[in-house]
Amino acid sequence: MAGKGAAGLRRRSEFLLVAEKGRRAAMPGVIVQALAVPEREGVRLGLTCSRKIGNAVARNRARRRLRAAARAALASARGGWDLVLVGRQATVDRPFPALCEDLAQALRRLGVT
Template sequence: MKGQTLKENKDFRRLYYRGKNEASSALVTYGMKSRGNGVRYGITTSKKIGGAVERNRARRVIRAAFRNIEPQINGSWDFVFVARTRTTKCKEDVVERAMLAHMKAMGAVDEED
């Protein structure tokens, strides 16, 4: 099952205002159970975190970490991941650990892992 990407501004805003959020030094995660079928995600990288090269690297690392965690997600969820300045310097496994901890706290992933 491949996660679909969020593209509409209204979907991002809905998660920012009504979703649960978790933050760490490497990543901010907004999540919300959805009525649809499957998992959808979006990635936000502000110009504050660096130039185009840094922003693209942050998106690539977040996308790779999400791909590894996605099979463990229970049910239908929407997620928005916000990159931080440190994300551009982090390895994928650091971001993946932070993302997994955030999803466990939200209840999207079982605690047993």
């Protein structure tokens, strides 16, 4: 996974490209969109949470939880992927081990790990 200050998905066009051309897996705690980019080393990660989740505090909490879960799940990921993690309402309240398992299962379904 991209570390602090490393390259991640930042621009809207990058998020839209992953959504349009990539594959997705929906789990109770997170939706994962993945696009294979074989010429790239490493994994670029983007996080998004809409207003459906709640106020700014709830959205930030959801993003922090997704970032922590991704740190654990992507430690063994192969390179060459752009990933977008989309927070859901359950992301905020779901027990953290269950959220981590949701993410790991989605990544397995998509062939990232």
